[in-house]
Amino acid sequence: MNQKNKQDWMTIRKLRTTDILGQAIKEELTGFTVIDRTDKKITTDKGKIFTEFVSCSYLGLENHPSLIEAAQQAMAETGIHLSSSRGAMRPQYLQQLEELLSEIYGGNSVVVFTSTSNVHLGVLPLLGSGSLPSYAITRPVHWLIDKTAHASMQVLRGVLEQFGLVSRVDSSDEESIQQALQTCKKNNSTPILLIDGIGSMTGVLPVAKLSKELSAAGGYVYVDDAHGISIVGNYGAGYCFSSLDHKLPENLIIASSLSKAFGGSGGFVVVKDIKDVEVITTLANTLVFGHSIMVPMLAANVASAKIHLTTEIQTRQKNLWKNINLFDTLSNNSLMNAGGLSPIRGAMFENEADGFEVARMLRDKGILLFPVFYPFISEGKALLRFAFSCEHKENEIIDLVNSLIEIKNEGFSWLTPKGIIPQV
Ligand SMILES: Cc1ncc(COP(=O)(O)O)c(C=O)c1O
Numbered sequence: 292m293n294q295k296n297k298q299d300w301m302t303i304r305k306l307r308t309t310d311i312l313g314q315a316i317k318e319e320l321t322g323f324t325v326i327d328r329t330d331k332k333i334t335t336d337k338g339k340i341f342t343e344f345v346s347c348s349y350l351g352l353e354n355h356p357s358l359i360e361a362a363q364q365a366m367a368e369t370g371i372h373l374s375s376s377r378g379a380m381r382p383q384y385l386q387q388l389e390e391l392l393s394e395i396y397g398g399n400s401v402v403v404f405t406s407t408s409n410v411h412l413g414v415l416p417l418l419g420s421g422s423l424p425s426y427a428i429t430r431p432v433h434w435l436i437d438k439t440a441h442a443s444m445q446v447l448r449g450v451l452e453q454f455g456l457v458s459r460v461d462s463s464d465e466e467s468i469q470q471a472l473q474t475c476k477k478n479n480s481t482p483i484l485l486i487d488g489i490g491s492m493t494g495v496l497p498v499a500k501l502s503k504e505l506s507a508a509g510g511y512v513y514v515d516d517a518h519g520i521s522i523v524g525n526y527g528a529g530y531c532f533s534s535l536d537h538k539l540p541e542n543l544i545i546a547s548s549l550s551k552a553f554g555g556s557g558g559f560v561v562v563k564d565i566k567d568v569e570v571i572t573t574l575a576n577t578l579v580f581g582h583s584i585m586v587p588m589l590a591a592n593v594a595s596a597k598i599h600l601t602t603e604i605q606t607r608q609k610n611l612w613k614n615i616n617l618f619d620t621l622s623n624n625s626l627m628n629a630g631g632l633s634p635i636r637g638a639m640f641e642n643e644a645d646g647f648e649v650a651r652m653l654r655d656k657g658i659l660l661f662p663v664f665y666p667f668i669s670e671g672k673a674l675l676r677f678a679f680s681c682e683h684k685e686n687e688i689i690d691l692v693n694s695l696i697e698i699k700n701e702g703f704s705w706l707t708p709k710g711i712i713p714q715v
Pocket residue numbers: 405406407408409441443487490491515516517518548550557558
């Protein structure tokens with residue numbers, strides 16, 4: 292098909308999207324408005340109270356008195372925002388946060404961005420152009436994007452193509468990876484693998500093994516660990532860093548989020564050396580031409596980082612995993628990701644209508660979750676996504692399991708955990 296007749300990705304997405312999401316919003320199965328909350332109980336603008344399994348703040352830190360106090364104090368001192376790029380002027384909390392994050396990540400170097408998407412947009416062009424001193428590129432680049440890598444990386448395909456070929460791989464399939472690496476070897480190119488540490492919809496990837504395989508091929512791994520941060524690892528360094536024995540391999544970069552389990556807002560990147568930081572802060576598009584995190588959130592991030600460096604983070608991690616294990620045990624490991632290191636469990640349905648109906652039944656039982664359809668997952672299917680927190684009470688977990696059992700007894704069924712891995 293020539294360029295003129297080829298459909299762009301957004302048109303394809305639009306054509307494939309059904310009106311199921313609109314219906315789910317209309318019925319307030321998703322997209323509802325929250326006016327109040329206490330722990331995991333939320334009150335919507337219709338005055339109804341639900342238990343939510345939606346939030347990605349898996350450790351409940353966004354409600355921590357230290358974060359709230361830090362935000363209030365910072366606002367009183369500097370106002371809500373210092374509106375300028377960090378190169379021109381920055382709140383004192385930015386440097387404090389980067390130093391604390393560096394401590395959490397074993398002394399490696401950290402740069403903070405306003406979001407994880409902005410980390411990708413800022414850092415990947417620097418990596419692909421061979422501009423980062425610790426990540427030299429001497430041959431043409433070949434990007435390998437994992438099929439489950441987050442949409443914030445997939446959408447950059449057009450940007451990445453300016454630096455080299457782009458292929459899709461399945462990192463959970465050894466043959467797919469080996470084939471891709473063979474192709475790179477044949478073409479004398481440098482493979483750069485882009486993956487999620489813990490998928491937002493799927494399970495975990497073997498980061499350490501992939502790092503070794505890419506290293507043997509002279510390549511790099513770039514890991515988005517947005518969902519892995521805080522919930523495991525020393526000082527809550529997250530899934531990726533802990534699965535690497537808390538050491539950053541020479542060929543690996545971690546991108547992560549401050550807006551999920553960390554309890555604050557923003558994103559950051561972990562690189563090998565201060566020289567990489569100098570390049571990132573002077574050249575990354577989203578830093579040079581963007582503002583820094585707003586003052587109260589930046590100060591809250593600092594307070595959260597300090598908590599990460601205490602034993603309190605372990606207590607919260609322990610309570611989170613106690614809740615997840617309770618759910619897995621009571622539900623007989625019957626949901627996606629059961630027994631795994633992801634804090635998310637999923638019920639996948641063969642068709643959108645069944646998933647929709649089950650979300651509706653759970654809502655009527657006082658439980659809200661995140662129902663997702665295409666383009667989050669493959670066309671025609673539905674996934675009910677349950678995010679767990681250390682703040683869920685035992686009776687809330689038991690209620691969820693009992694509700695799922697009742698729904699199953701009414702004739703609804705979801706695919707077994709090994710059924711289908713959704714494509715994001
Ligand atoms: C794995 C992953 N990466 C990146 C993002 C984007 O994060 P941000 O909103 O900070 O850009 C998300 C958000 O949901 C995510 O789940």
